[in-house]
Amino acid sequence: MAFGRLERSERPKPMGEINMTPLIDVMLVLLVIFMIAAPLMSSSLRLDLPQSEAATPSDAPQFIQVSLAADGRLMLGDEALDTPRFQQRMAELGRANPSLELQLRADKAVPYGQVAELIGYMQAAGLSRIAFVADAPKKSE
Numbered sequence: 001m002a003f004g005r006l007e008r009s010e011r012p013k014p015m016g017e018i019n020m021t022p023l024i025d026v027m028l029v030l031l032v033i034f035m036i037a038a039p040l041m042s043s044s045l046r047l048d049l050p051q052s053e054a055a056t057p058s059d060a061p062q063f064i065q066v067s068l069a070a071d072g073r074l075m076l077g078d079e080a081l082d083t084p085r086f087q088q089r090m091a092e093l094g095r096a097n098p099s100l101e102l103q104l105r106a107d108k109a110v111p112y113g114q115v116a117e118l119i120g121y122m123q124a125a126g127l128s129r130i131a132f133v134a135d136a137p138k139k140s141e
Contacts, residue, residue: 063101063131064093068118070107087121094126101129 067075074086106115
């Protein structure tokens with residue numbers, strides 16, 4: 001009886017290299033996601049709200065006061081304007097001095113939608129420095 005040699009196949013050798021293709025695919029997908037999401041994050045409404053209850057007006061050298069009354073009247077300084085004339089004056093001010101600060105005074109009875117619309121007029125005119133003016137709270141003694 002002849003005993004033959006049983007042939008054994010060698011086990012596969014462990015892989016000594018890392019497959020980079022899945023890593024590169026994941027990185028490219030993340031890059032595309034961030035490229036799409038970055039512009040969406042920068043178009044949000046920018047507000048510079050005060051950090052204290054002092055509610056003092058800023059010491060900006062050049063500013064103009066914009067007021068929105070409870071009945072919807074727009075005031076630019078001491079001048080009452082209708083909406084088209086207000087937008088025209090905002091455009092003129094934006095062209096003349098884009099770094100001009102607008103101090104916005106809105107009655108607390110005014111709906112937020114009208115305030116947001118007013119901010120839109122200002123930003124469309126190229127004026128992005130908007131300060132919200134409030135009264136200081138009364139001190140109780």
